Amino acid sequence: MDESIPPKGDKARMRLELEWPQITELVSQEVRDLLLIFLQENSAELRIHYQTCLEEDEEIQSVLGSMANQDDFAEIFLRDISDLLANGHDSAATFYEQQAEIGSLMARIGLPPSAISRVMRKFSVRLLASLAQYPLDQSMLVETVIHIVNTIGLSLEVRDIRYQQDIAARVRADETYRLHSLGQNLTIERERQRALLMEWGHNLLTAFHQSEGLRKLPRLWISEFGLWLNHKARLIFERTPNLAGIIAAVDRIDKDLVPALEQIRSEDRESVSFVVTRIEEEIADIRFELNGLFELHIEVEKGRDPLTHLLGRQFMPSILMREIKLQKTPKDQGLCLLLIDVDCFKAINDQYGHKAGDVVLGHIAQAITNCTRPSDFVFRYGGEEIIVVLVDCVRDMAMQTAERIRADIEDMRVALPEGGDLQLTVSIGVAAHEGEFDYEVLIGRADKAMYRAKSSGKNRIEMG
Secondary structure (H helix, E strand, C coil), X not given: CCCCCCCCCCHHXXXXXXXXXXHHHCCCHHHHHHHHHHHHHCHHHHHHHHHHHHHHCHHHHHHHCCHHHHHHHHHHHHHHHHHHHHHCCCCHHHHHHHHHHHHHHHHHHCCCHHXXXXXXXXXXXXXXXXXXXXXXCHHHHHHHHHHHHHHHHHHHHHHHHHHHHHHHHHHHHHHHHHHHHHCCCHHHHHHHHHXXXXXXXXXXXHHHHCCCCCCCCCCCCCCHHHHHHXXXXXXXXXXXXXXXXXXXXXHHHHHHHHHHHHCCCCCCHHHHHHHHHHHHHHHHHHHHHHHHHHHCCCCCCCCEXXXXXXXXXXXXXXXXHHHHHHCCCCCCCCEEEEXXXXXXXXXXXXXXXXXXXXXXXXXXXXXXXXXXXCXXXXXEEECCEEEXXXXXXXXXXXXXXXXXXXXXXXXXXXXXXXXCEEECCEEEEEEECCCCCCHHHHHHHHHHHHHHHHHCXXXXXXXX
């Protein structure tokens, strides 16, 4: 028995532990060598066939999207299939962890196991048909087929188990985030959103009367209220009936009423009055539904990092997965991520004590929050690292926000508990979403950029 596999309630691992000796004893080194040669000789053909399977599957296309993502996924697949069939694994633990990691990747990007199983079924038929052309005696052919069926089937089983575990964890995190969000002062948040809605209405009329001819009037979906509605209210109030009414009203304003107003001349007072009255009625309906949206919920205090009062890291996967998915919709115009690290934080702790370090983190968190919009997400990532998810944001805008954060923190003087004060700086890595289907890739680019900023002298911003 492989004692490196922890048996604590993990029935899948325990079952694999029991089956592993039987599976590995059924395949000879001769079969592994044969499959290695076969895969090397036919790698180009198999890659084309696998990519064709990906392209023809609508469910997979909706997730992977671009050809670059398909190429990346095909590369992962070919490397994995070679490891599975030809190279073997030292232990059940190694096999399990590798396949479980692929299951986690599938969960992160929203690729259901059924879609991968469908593609693998088609690929396996092609693989076996190609192998049938090899001059093999019957016993070796049977051994090879058993090995392929066993190994691919087992890998899909492990991936599915990890996928379901991760999705279940994400659902729990989503629910906890809703509870946390509802734990904020809902009265203040409601009034802020009502004020932002009325401000947009005022700005719309001002823009109309200050322009003539061809107009481009502001849309509600890209206002501060619209960003909050799209990125936060949809998540917080997901199952609330009032939300659908608000979304429908915003769509009517942006798709019908504002375009109609753009076509009317100011002197056509009757037409202007008619459209403006319709817009005001829709805004009044939104305000009414907004009241109901908040009134249906009670205050629950959960989910804040106790030191910085930022979002806890456990919410980040759910939110990043959702934001990446939103990049495929026409309403969203970019997604960027800032990874911020407090410079010389260990030295601050060592010299002034952990209480001083806690004070520093609190001030840093507040400064970052002050520089972001209500629709953005700010997380304590770990230690002295903070991640900011900037929604509806392109590269240049992210760099401007990062510079505002860096400059504001540099200008701060933080009073220490034992007397005296400190000047602080931060290093920031910036990454703009470039079509990645896995949020870990986006975080990785921001992380590397942040370390470049550190190694280049600190108190800097680098783009990843």
